[in-house]
Amino acid sequence: MLKLSKLATAVAFVVAGSAAMAGEVEVLHYWTSGGEAKSVAELKKIMQAKGHTWKDFAVAGGGGDNAATVLKSRVVSGNPPSAAQIKGPAIQEWAAEGVLANLDGTAKAEKWDSLLPKVVADVMKYKGNYVAAPVNVHRVNWMWANAAVLQKAGVSSAPKTWDEFFVAAEKVKKMGLIAVAHGGQNWQDFTTFEDVVLGVGGSKFYNDALVKLDQKALTSATMTKSLETFRKIKGYTDPASPGRDWNLATAMVIQEKAAFQFMGDWAKGEFTAAGKVPGKDYICAATPGTANSYTFNVDSFAMFKLKDSGAQKAQGDLAAAIMGTDFQEIFNLNKGSIPVRLNMNMAKFDDCAKTSAKDFVDTAKTGGLVPSVAHGMAIKPAAEGAIKDAVSQFWNDDKISVADGVKNIAKAAMQ
Amino acid sequence: MKTLENILPKLVIAPGFLIGFAFIYGFMIWNGVLSVTGSRMLPNYSEFVGLDQYVQLWDMDRWWVALTNLGIFSVLYVGGSMALGMAMAIFLDQKVRFEGVLRTVYLYPMALSFIVTGTAWKWILNPSLGLEKLMHDLGWASFHFDWLVQSDMAIYCVVIAGVWQSAGFAMALSLAGLRGIDDNIIKAAQLDGASLPRIYWRIILPILRPVVFSTVLVLSHLSIKSFDLVMALTAGGPGYATDVPATFMYVMSFTRGQIGLGAASATMMLATVAAIVVPYLYSELRAKPHDR
Numbered sequence: 001m002l003k004l005s006k007l008a009t010a011v012a013f014v015v016a017g018s019a020a021m022a023g024e025v026e027v028l029h030y031w032t033s034g035g036e037a038k039s040v041a042e043l044k045k046i047m048q049a050k051g052h053t054w055k056d057f058a059v060a061g062g063g064g065d066n067a068a069t070v071l072k073s074r075v076v077s078g079n080p081p082s083a084a085q086i087k088g089p090a091i092q093e094w095a096a097e098g099v100l101a102n103l104d105g106t107a108k109a110e111k112w113d114s115l116l117p118k119v120v121a122d123v124m125k126y127k128g129n130y131v132a133a134p135v136n137v138h139r140v141n142w143m144w145a146n147a148a149v150l151q152k153a154g155v156s157s158a159p160k161t162w163d164e165f166f167v168a169a170e171k172v173k174k175m176g177l178i179a180v181a182h183g184g185q186n187w188q189d190f191t192t193f194e195d196v197v198l199g200v201g202g203s204k205f206y207n208d209a210l211v212k213l214d215q216k217a218l219t220s221a222t223m224t225k226s227l228e229t230f231r232k233i234k235g236y237t238d239p240a241s242p243g244r245d246w247n248l249a250t251a252m253v254i255q256e257k258a259a260f261q262f263m264g265d266w267a268k269g270e271f272t273a274a275g276k277v278p279g280k281d282y283i284c285a286a287t288p289g290t291a292n293s294y295t296f297n298v299d300s301f302a303m304f305k306l307k308d309s310g311a312q313k314a315q316g317d318l319a320a321a322i323m324g325t326d327f328q329e330i331f332n333l334n335k336g337s338i339p340v341r342l343n344m345n346m347a348k349f350d351d352c353a354k355t356s357a358k359d360f361v362d363t364a365k366t367g368g369l370v371p372s373v374a375h376g377m378a379i380k381p382a383a384e385g386a387i388k389d390a391v392s393q394f395w396n397d398d399k400i401s402v403a404d405g406v407k408n409i410a411k412a413a414m415q
Numbered sequence: 416m417k418t419l420e421n422i423l424p425k426l427v428i429a430p431g432f433l434i435g436f437a438f439i440y441g442f443m444i445w446n447g448v449l450s451v452t453g454s455r456m457l458p459n460y461s462e463f464v465g466l467d468q469y470v471q472l473w474d475m476d477r478w479w480v481a482l483t484n485l486g487i488f489s490v491l492y493v494g495g496s497m498a499l500g501m502a503m504a505i506f507l508d509q510k511v512r513f514e515g516v517l518r519t520v521y522l523y524p525m526a527l528s529f530i531v532t533g534t535a536w537k538w539i540l541n542p543s544l545g546l547e548k549l550m551h552d553l554g555w556a557s558f559h560f561d562w563l564v565q566s567d568m569a570i571y572c573v574v575i576a577g578v579w580q581s582a583g584f585a586m587a588l589s590l591a592g593l594r595g596i597d598d599n600i601i602k603a604a605q606l607d608g609a610s611l612p613r614i615y616w617r618i619i620l621p622i623l624r625p626v627v628f629s630t631v632l633v634l635s636h637l638s639i640k641s642f643d644l645v646m647a648l649t650a651g652g653p654g655y656a657t658d659v660p661a662t663f664m665y666v667m668s669f670t671r672g673q674i675g676l677g678a679a680s681a682t683m684m685l686a687t688v689a690a691i692v693v694p695y696l697y698s699e700l701r702a703k704p705h706d707r
Contacts, residue, residue: 396653
């Protein structure tokens with residue numbers, strides 16, 4: 001059965017150039033906000049141009065939790081979609097369940113090995129075979145600021161250290177505006193937290209504490225300092241933040257209600273969709289203290305084993321299309337991320353993306369390139385969930401002392 | 416012929432019975448089996464871990480928060496709905512004008528789903544959108560009500576929304592009970608010189624005992640399965656401060672890839688319900704001497 005399906009895939013690639021063995025691709029994703037939805041529409045257009053039908057299977061919910069739930073029920077009932085948005089260690093977990101398709105055929109034909117940085121390619125593989133197609137690279141440690149608000153508050157440039165940041169935030173607060181637009185969901189709390197840890201402790205400390213989950217680092221004085229800084233930021237958020245979606249927080253910055261937001265570069269898609277220009281209307285800068293580091297988040301589509309040969313063909317085309325230069329350019333222009341494919345022409349991209357692309361290559365050499373924990377790139381879901389709980393609880397409950405916060409996080413890391 | 420007559424009813428009942436059995440007890444057993452496996456993202460029956468999941472469960476702060484919240488919510492929700500509903504019923508029973516209109520108004524929230532209730536109260540209680548902002552806009556600047564975003568108070572917001580939803584239901588049942596009481600008893604008590612509160616406390620409430628009992632039963636099962644209200648109102652937040660066992664189970668099983676742990680928490684919920692229901696059923700099904 002397995003051999004047959006492999007054969008079918010191989011045949012599918014041989015006839016790839018020739019016409020019309022159209023199939024249907026059903027794609028599960030959680031890109032439902034303005035900028036994201038536009039990006040998905042591009043992929044749909046490319047697939048339709050190749051004669052395939054596209055069945056959109058969008059599940060709302062920024063962190064992808066809802067989508068993961070729906071996906072599980074589909075796979076358990078033996079009816080998986082062609083492709084689903086899965087990333088990081090979760091790809092390996094799904095592959096270990098034996099439900100993912102082998103994409104080596106497409107990968108060889110399209111020379112993926114030479115087009116992808118090794119660190120990214122490794123995430124896409126299970127036991128040496130490609131099982132997922134990477135879409136983009138997001139930088140998570142971004143700080144977004146409304147230029148007009150900063151100007152009014154008398155802040156001349158984006159703060160480079162946390163001390164400078166608090167001075168700026170205080171000025172904004174004095175004007176009666178919200179200094180930090182925050183969406184209170186546990187992954188957003190954690191996005192801010194990992195920015196703080198990276199800014200306070202540097203990339204080596206970040207790796208020890210949050211990726212290797214080393215107890216010594218987790219209980220160190222640097223961690224205490226990080227939690228103190230983290231709590232101080234809370235004082236500059238508004239009380240209505242719990243439960244807010246990230247794009248609503250971005251909207252607050254766009255509408256000049258708030259000055260800063262800590263969020264990955266998908267937030268730029270919202271600015272772009274609102275017709276704002278980087279450098280003029282808004283400022284993008286690495287979060288304080290992290291200019292020489294890069295927290296990455298690579299989105300990808302894992303492909304599931306399918307029986308229908310037309311659908312398999314469409315699946316192969318989808319994988320090829322995702323890594324193709326056209327899609328990589330259009331998609332990432334819309335979404336705010338940078339192409340995962342190396343040596344792309346970045347001429348059409350804005351300054352934020354150019355900085356991001358340059359920093360991605362540079363930090364990969366210096367060791368400043370670290371995986372984002374908040375976005376499921378670093379550790380197993382169970383430990384990740386437990387640590388997120390501890391961090392969120394600390395953020396939301398001012399009665400938990402910093403010492404207890406450190407203790408709770410260290411305990412959660414042992415999951 | 417005779418045998419067919421005997422068998423036919425059983426044959427007709429059998430499929431429904433079998434399906435019911437499979438879908439109720441079958442899934443309970445399946446859940447029990449899952450809870451002693453190391454299942455993570457998908458069910459996995461090859462890895463037997465014994466009671467490890469239960470040990471881990473009872474060691475989790477989050478589980479304790481969920482249990483405490485269930486306790487707070489159940490007691491206040493059932494008690495609050497009953498007290499408020501009964502009070503409204505007593506007032507309505509005073510032969511007020513427009514009783515029909517008032518009754519409809521009070522009962523109306525029951526027609527909404529908990530999702531709608533939760534979403535509406537989420538806006539009302541949100542300090543920068545709802546009540547607090549309204550009061551500030553009206554000029555009452557010192558007004559302060561931000562329980563929804565306080566970790567230790569948010570669960571009481573769930574109680575408020577829940578009571579708002581169910582008090583009308585308790586009122587309807589109580590009112591029906593009150594109307595069923597023979598006026599002559601009350602008149603007799605009044606002739607004896609009993610005051611109105613005393614009549615309610617000593618005569619009417621005891622007569623209403625069966626009504627109270629069934630209201631409490633319905634409300635308590637609503638409170639144990641409360642999932643949609645919490646999801647819509649707070650989504651378990653801030654942090655996990657308003658988690659209840661049902662939301663805990665959902666998060667562990669479906670979003671965090673710890674199906675074994677989720678199954679263990681589901682078993683604990685089943686045990687809790689069984690601890691309440693089994694003694695009740697036992698006392699009900701036991702033949703009562705005076706019923707014969």
